[in-house]
Amino acid sequence: MNDIRRISSRENKFIKLVRSLENRNSRWNKNLFIIEGEKILLEALEYNQRIECIMISEKANLSETITQSLSRKMDKTDVFVLDHKLFESISKLENSQGILAVVNFRLSNIKDIQSNSILLYSDGIQDPGNLGTIIRTIDAFGLDGLILGANTVDPYNPKVIRATMGSIFRVPIFLNSIGREGILELKNRGFRFLATIPKDGIPVNEFDFKSGDIIVIGNEGRGVSDIVKELASDFLMINMKGNAESLNASIAASIIMYEISTKI
Incomplete structure (x- = not known):
């Protein structure tokens, strides 16, 4: 896995990217979408999806399974740890596991x-x-x-x-x-x-x-x-x-x- 970097600012370009993907036109213009949660991220890794970046809350309690998968498969992907409140501001789940990813798609x-x-x-x-x-x-x-x-x-x-x-x-x-x-x-x-x-x-x-x-x-x-x-x-x-x-x-x-x- 690449070195993990920390994000604390709402003005960070990756935070702005995630926010932009709330909009359908932006998703289709960039060919990117958001997935959230361990299970679907594990599916993306298993099926070799192109992952642009991963964001993890500082309070996330990730399973050993997802931690090992990230270590094995994410050599070239940007991985960020976010202040918890910042992560909450971009999460769409009420009971988030504290991890999301930006994934490429092609129709x-x-x-x-x-x-x-x-x-x-x-x-x-x-x-x-x-x-x-x-x-x-x-x-x-x-x-x-x-x-x-x-x-x-x-x-x-x-x-x-x-x-x-x-x-x-x-x-x-x-x-x-x-x-x-x-x-x-x-x-x-x-x-x-x-x-x-x-x-x-x-x-x-x-x-x-x-x-x-x-x-x-x-x-x-x-x-x-x-x-x-x-x-x-x-x-x-x-x-x-x-x-x-x-x-x-x-x-x-x-x-x-x-x-x-x-x-x-």
Whole structure:
């Protein structure tokens, strides 16, 4: 590990960097985001993420596991100890473990998607907890990644990151920045867009999933967009015996991913 330096000033450039990453535009302009806590930092180290710097509260009581991991893997990373009140001012957790890191990210283009992939497509999911849970579930059931459609919450929002429980480092994320044209491009390559709807679709337990399928989960309130409805290859629904009209987006996505995992 590099020599540990101390920071006590709010005007320090690294403190200013962390504060700037509270803003989505700043995160995307710099391709950086913040992770906080021992578990997710250990995940980042295990999966060889590029870590720009680590900040530790002077009152942090770090485990032996994280201490050893930092010693082994952080030869070229800046590590700082912060005055406790200064650390608290940049932490987003009520019960922080006193350690956070700034991590680099890189989104892939839809052109990079392999033809035999099965993916989920976020069509305007706005709730950070939903998107984070979907990323975690993609990881659990072994799908090939997530495509970000228009008006989707930032996957590097701190609440999304916490909900992924480290899966953010294992799930490829692709950006469809060209909307309709991006969907058409993937369809022309042979992908099927399967739009999820509350009723009058094909029950997911009866559908024949295959490589090249992209399952679209729509906005929590409005459902899938008009563009997706227009271009969808098929429409899927989840049979429900109770009286609820619909399911939470992440729960619906989880059920569909489970069905896929049993058939492919």
